[in-house]
Amino acid sequence: MTSAVVQAEALNKVFINKQKKEQVVALASLDMCVKKGELTALVGPDGAGKTTLLRLIAGLMTPTQGRLSVLDIDMYAHPQQVQNLISYMPQRFGLYEDLSVQENLDLYADLHGVPADERHSRYQRLLTMTNLADFTARPAGKLSGGMKQKLGLACTLVRSPQLLLLDEPTVGVDPLSRQELWKIILQLVEEESLTVIVSTAYLDEAARCQQVHLLHEGKILVSGSPDTLTQRAQNQCYLFTPNPEQKPRELQSALLDKSDLVVDAVPQGGRVRCVLHPNNTIEDVTKDIPYNKVEPVVPSLEDAFMMSLKEHMPLQSVSVEKLKKDHKAKPDASSPIVSVKQLVKTFGDFTAVAKTSFDVYPGEIFGLLGPNGAGKTTTFRMLCGLLPATSGVLSVAGKNLRTARADARGRIGYVSQKFALYGNLTVYENLRFFAGTYNLWGKQRKAAIERVSEQFDLASHLKDKSGELPGGYKQRLAMAASLMHQPDILFLDEPTSGADPLARRAFWRRITALSQTGTAIIITTHFMEEAEYCDKILIQDAGEKLAMGTPEEIRADLADTGGEVMSMEETFINIIAVNRRKKQERSDED
Amino acid sequence: MTQIKQYFQFIFNLCQKEFLTVLKDPSSRIILILPIIMQSILFGYAATFDLKEVPYAVLDQSNSQASHDVLQKLKGAGLFNQVATLHGSNEVADVIGNQEALMVVYFPADFADKLQQDQASPLQLIVDGRNSATANAVVGSFNAITLAYNASTDVGSQLPITVKSRAWFNPNMETRWIIMPGMIAALSMIQTMMLTALSVAREREQGTFDQLLVTPSLPSQILISKAVPSIFIGLIQSTLVFLICRFWFDIPFQGNLFVLYLGLFLFTLASVGIGLSISAVSLNMQQAMLYTFVLLMPLMLLSGYATPLANMPDVMQNMTYVNPLRFSISIVRRVYLEGATLADVYTEMLPLILIAVVTLPVASWLFRHRTS
Numbered sequence: 001m002t003s004a005v006v007q008a009e010a011l012n013k014v015f016i017n018k019q020k021k022e023q024v025v026a027l028a029s030l031d032m033c034v035k036k037g038e039l040t041a042l043v044g045p046d047g048a049g050k051t052t053l054l055r056l057i058a059g060l061m062t063p064t065q066g067r068l069s070v071l072d073i074d075m076y077a078h079p080q081q082v083q084n085l086i087s088y089m090p091q092r093f094g095l096y097e098d099l100s101v102q103e104n105l106d107l108y109a110d111l112h113g114v115p116a117d118e119r120h121s122r123y124q125r126l127l128t129m130t131n132l133a134d135f136t137a138r139p140a141g142k143l144s145g146g147m148k149q150k151l152g153l154a155c156t157l158v159r160s161p162q163l164l165l166l167d168e169p170t171v172g173v174d175p176l177s178r179q180e181l182w183k184i185i186l187q188l189v190e191e192e193s194l195t196v197i198v199s200t201a202y203l204d205e206a207a208r209c210q211q212v213h214l215l216h217e218g219k220i221l222v223s224g225s226p227d228t229l230t231q232r233a234q235n236q237c238y239l240f241t242p243n244p245e246q247k248p249r250e251l252q253s254a255l256l257d258k259s260d261l262v263v264d265a266v267p268q269g270g271r272v273r274c275v276l277h278p279n280n281t282i283e284d285v286t287k288d289i290p291y292n293k294v295e296p297v298v299p300s301l302e303d304a305f306m307m308s309l310k311e312h313m314p315l316q317s318v319s320v321e322k323l324k325k326d327h328k329a330k331p332d333a334s335s336p337i338v339s340v341k342q343l344v345k346t347f348g349d350f351t352a353v354a355k356t357s358f359d360v361y362p363g364e365i366f367g368l369l370g371p372n373g374a375g376k377t378t379t380f381r382m383l384c385g386l387l388p389a390t391s392g393v394l395s396v397a398g399k400n401l402r403t404a405r406a407d408a409r410g411r412i413g414y415v416s417q418k419f420a421l422y423g424n425l426t427v428y429e430n431l432r433f434f435a436g437t438y439n440l441w442g443k444q445r446k447a448a449i450e451r452v453s454e455q456f457d458l459a460s461h462l463k464d465k466s467g468e469l470p471g472g473y474k475q476r477l478a479m480a481a482s483l484m485h486q487p488d489i490l491f492l493d494e495p496t497s498g499a500d501p502l503a504r505r506a507f508w509r510r511i512t513a514l515s516q517t518g519t520a521i522i523i524t525t526h527f528m529e530e531a532e533y534c535d536k537i538l539i540q541d542a543g544e545k546l547a548m549g550t551p552e553e554i555r556a557d558l559a560d561t562g563g564e565v566m567s568m569e570e571t572f573i574n575i576i577a578v579n580r581r582k583k584q585e586r587s588d589e590d
Numbered sequence: 591m592t593q594i595k596q597y598f599q600f601i602f603n604l605c606q607k608e609f610l611t612v613l614k615d616p617s618s619r620i621i622l623i624l625p626i627i628m629q630s631i632l633f634g635y636a637a638t639f640d641l642k643e644v645p646y647a648v649l650d651q652s653n654s655q656a657s658h659d660v661l662q663k664l665k666g667a668g669l670f671n672q673v674a675t676l677h678g679s680n681e682v683a684d685v686i687g688n689q690e691a692l693m694v695v696y697f698p699a700d701f702a703d704k705l706q707q708d709q710a711s712p713l714q715l716i717v718d719g720r721n722s723a724t725a726n727a728v729v730g731s732f733n734a735i736t737l738a739y740n741a742s743t744d745v746g747s748q749l750p751i752t753v754k755s756r757a758w759f760n761p762n763m764e765t766r767w768i769i770m771p772g773m774i775a776a777l778s779m780i781q782t783m784m785l786t787a788l789s790v791a792r793e794r795e796q797g798t799f800d801q802l803l804v805t806p807s808l809p810s811q812i813l814i815s816k817a818v819p820s821i822f823i824g825l826i827q828s829t830l831v832f833l834i835c836r837f838w839f840d841i842p843f844q845g846n847l848f849v850l851y852l853g854l855f856l857f858t859l860a861s862v863g864i865g866l867s868i869s870a871v872s873l874n875m876q877q878a879m880l881y882t883f884v885l886l887m888p889l890m891l892l893s894g895y896a897t898p899l900a901n902m903p904d905v906m907q908n909m910t911y912v913n914p915l916r917f918s919i920s921i922v923r924r925v926y927l928e929g930a931t932l933a934d935v936y937t938e939m940l941p942l943i944l945i946a947v948v949t950l951p952v953a954s955w956l957f958r959h960r961t962s
Contacts, residue, residue: 384804406806414804420797422607424614429607436603437805439596 004072005163005195006034006057011066013052013218026052028218029066034197034211039189041206042199043305044215045500047470050199051091053215054165057197058088071162087161091168093152097141101132101151104140108155119158126154129184145372146177153184164188166198170205171498174371174526175569176576182208201500203302204569212301214308222308226301233275233299233307236263238282240272241293248272249512249533254289256509261285264306264505267532269567270552275303277310302501309502337362337489337520338383343392345378345543352378354543355392360520360536362488365511367534368524371576375543376524377417380493383522384414397488410438413482417493419474423467427458427477430466431484438485452480455510472503479510490514492523496530508533528569539575546579600807604815612785612819622781626827630773630834638765641727647674647691649682654702660713663735664695670731686718693717693728770835771926772895774828775854775918779861779889782824784882786865789816790957791878803958813954816869817862824858825851835926844929853925853935856942857918863949864914870956889915914945 013027027049034040042050055061057070059079068075070082095104105126109119127133130150135143140151149169156164166185170178182205188194198209206212206226213223222229242251248267255265255274261284264275276285286294336359345353353375360366368376381387382394385401394400397411421430431452435445453459456476461469466477475495482490492511496504504527512533515521523534531537532551539547539554547554555571613619646664650657664670673691676682685691696714704711715732717725793799802812832850835841868885872878891897892906893915899907910916917938924930 381800384800386800386803401804406808408806409804410806412804414801416797416800418797420801422611422798423796425607425610429610433603433607434805436600436606437802437807439600439806441599 003036004033005036005038005070006032006197007067007069008032008053008057009067011053011056011068012064013049013056013061014064025218027056027063030215030218030220032213032220032223034195036195037189037193038195038211039185039209040195040197040211040213041209042197042213042215043201043203043206044221045309045502046472048215049218050215051167052218054088054167054197054199057163058086058165059083060088085161086163086165087156087159088165089152089156089167089169091171093149093155095140095148095152095155098139100137100139101143102136104151104155105158109158112159114159122158126157129187130154131180144177146173146180147372149173149177150181150184153181157188160192162195164194164196166196168199168201168498170200170202172372172494172526174374175528175573176371178202178205178526179573201498203300203305203501207301214305216309216312221312229304229308230299230301231304233303235296236276236278236307237297237299237303238274238276238294239268239297240274240291242270242272243290243292246290246292247535251289251291253509253512255285258285258289263310264303266505266529268529269532269555273297273303275299275306278307305501334361336360337397338366338522339393339395340379340383341393343379343382343394344390345375345382345387346390351543353382353540354545356538356540356543356545358536358538358545358548360489360522362520363515363518364535365515365521365523365533367531367537368522368540369528369531369537369572370540370546373542374540376540377493378543379540380491380522380524384412384491385409407439410485411488413485413487413490415478415482415490415492415495417497419478421466421474421478421481423465425466426463427453427466427469428462430477430481431458431462434481435484440484448484452483455483456480471498472500475499475503475507479507483514487519489520489522492521494524494526496525496527504530528572529567531568531572539572541576541579544579546575597808597811600811601814601818604807604811605818608789608815608819612789612823622785622823622827623830626777626781626830627834629777630770630831631838633773633777634766634770634834634839637769640765641669641724641731643671644669644693644728644731645673645691646670646693646695647676647682647685648672649676649679649694649696651699652697652701654697656702656705657697657713660697660736660739661695663739664732667731667735682716686716689718691718692724693732695732766839767841767927768923770831770839770841771923772919774831774835774926775857775922776890776893776895776915777831778824778827778854778858779915779918780886781827782820782858783861783865783868783886784879785823786816786820786862787868787872787878787882788875789820790866790869790953791872791875794872795874799957809954809957812957813866813950816866817859817950820862820865821855821858824861825854828854828858841926843926845925846929846931849930849932849935850922850925852932853918853921853939853942856939856946857914857921860914860942860945860949863946863953866953867949867956870953889913892916893919895919911941912945914942917941 009031011027011030011032012025015024015026016022017024030049030053032053042053044050052061056063056068056075059070059075059082062076062079071085073082075082096107099107105123114122127136130153132147132151132154135147140148143151153166153169170181173181185196185198186208189196198205200206210225211223212226212229214221214229222232240251240255242248248270252265252267252272255262255272261277261280262274263277266273274285276282282294338360340359341357343353343356344351356375356379358366368379370376378387382389383396383401385404388402394402397408399408401409401412422433425433428449431449432445435448440448453462456479458473458477458480461473466474469477479495496507499507508530511521511523525531534551536548536550537554538545547557549557551568554575555568648661650661665672674685676685676694679696682694682696686694694716696716698712698714701711701713715729717728719725790799793802836843864885865882868881869878872881892902892910892913894910895915899910899916902910921935921938924935
């Protein structure tokens, strides 16, 4: 037996779109080798073929062409034999929401034919690892997003597989649960010398693996260990410190505008991290932009990822100028446009939101952060008038939308967590419909549709069925529909969940441009580094407000870290952990 | 003025979306049309109590001229079909038991003698009573034949009194004439109610309803735009069934089309009100579907569609007064078969209006106030 667990040679997978009668190439002559006991990450933009590759390895589809063997078994001849030896966790794992945690485990143990005498010890181990031991009687539907994912993983692991396939296991999961999930995965690799292939949109996760494959358009662009890949960006990464009166994201925009010199620029800890094209020097860039200081930094995997991708595809062009130019005048920025005082929401004896207060000014980007179940979405729904508040004062554009006249809602735009447009209508039909609901008719409507389809690069997809668009396009369509009427306030509930780094960058360019037109933006996110784009952030846990301020202020509150600038994610985990510990101590004293 | 125009522009836009979501897929278009045609044709042929080819057996121990005459009449009636000749009373249980025959005609040995002596001369009829409706029909038809026989032979001094009955509005007493016009209302109700019940629930499940609620659209506009396509589709389905009644089954239409459609419109409005209320309280499509099914059965049973209302216990008769189908079936039958005018049936239209007036605002209020 060779040491290769997965061996793919010239692997092809072609789908046929029946409606359009065209072929979609998901994998194009892909070669890959996964060694036994290795932790392998698949990264790449949306639609690169990660899920297709995992499903082929899991034997759920047959390749169109090429050779594929898993555990030395030919996938064409004996897919069932392979399926008996591996475990696969799809993006949306099929938990039975009405069954309890224990019943779900039992069900999957039955399905996989796990012998009764092995079950007890296996359950014990899985429940301890996932911290679900105290919740065995709770229905799966009542678990938080992070707990559901952990239960999904536990169900996948009720038997000991020889190969574990995980498809974006941490999508929509908060940083704390993400940390816990990875602890479990790493523990398994170590203790059971399990071979794992995981696809992910988080590059810090990929950096923990032994092998990383970067997929793009069905091919592997580069692969290797995280260290060797990171080497590629050596001497190309710099950290800019902005002038005192300069916002980091303004400096970032200035850098990104030099797209022939700069691969990538992202705000980081109040500064801007910048990756240069291989053949350029830092002097070329700094010539004509204002900044305070610049210093070279050690590259990260994300920097290398951006460099490799940039060689193969142009960064999504974002017509920022267009966004700014066409926007109508906004209310003055001196008084808050959203004001929340002592907001409380209870469901029975469960407190979802406890005494929260904050103000958002025009042109501000306000980030609501917190682990799953922190009360972010509940706060959102109250602001949008979808849910009545138990007590407290709410004012959005001067009104409480729950009780205000209907046209007051014309001043807000709302993009919900999951895609919520009409899936069987085309892009154009959706845009036309939503223009109508915002009282745009005739020429105005036509102009609005043209404007947003240009701003969000949808013009070539107007006739496509919305439900069949790739993920990134759906998200852009939802944004476009909510901006038809140029609202004063835009609500975005986890808009970047599951999006790849490229799409997220394009998204944030649009958002920052939009804020410059005076639109107030209220956003929730699980990507803590995205909090850097916000002017102000509010961190909630279990309905309580834990911290509020600019990203720098929040970091400064935790200054006892010895000079080293903490990433937003570390800061966040710290704040939540400290708070939970305090709570625990309090309840212990009682 | 501009506000009114804007109000209707909103509704028009919302309606357009509703029609698109319902009718865009060819498969969902077929589902709205084809089953209706199939079901009405199926019901027209299958749902009938009318006798045809009733299988019967004969046990003739009299073997006389008289018994032969009666059997001759039976054959001549064209409704019955002799399948067996029995030789002893012990065979009777078998042919009835294994459903070979629906009835056995038994002439006792003294049948002819008694008849000669002007005595009452009973012949015996053994009928399979497992389906009481058919059994009654069989007995009825057989009685008619013996009466005819009595009349023709002029036995005894006194002529037996014969009752000649004539059924109005349905001279041949065809069940189809009663069943089919009822279908005009009943069949379309099933799909309109299901369609509306799913419409809001589907949007809630897919998150589009929240998206709709954060736009400046008013609940009344959303309500009207949800109701219009359902009413439209419901009326089209009723029309299909009506055309099948009229032209496929040749049931003559006695009434006025306007009165018929007014009744149907009010009925669909009431069913849409109920459907939307179901939809507004349901969290997801599964719930909406379940509630609709649970409701449909009693609505059908308590409508007088298959069984006469007058036969039901008082409590249940009272329950029928909140059932839109009860009124609509009555309206349709009366207009279709009797030619009833608006003046005749308006009292049955008022309850339909009442049901719509209660359910529609309730649904609209629930859109926003359903506690999740």
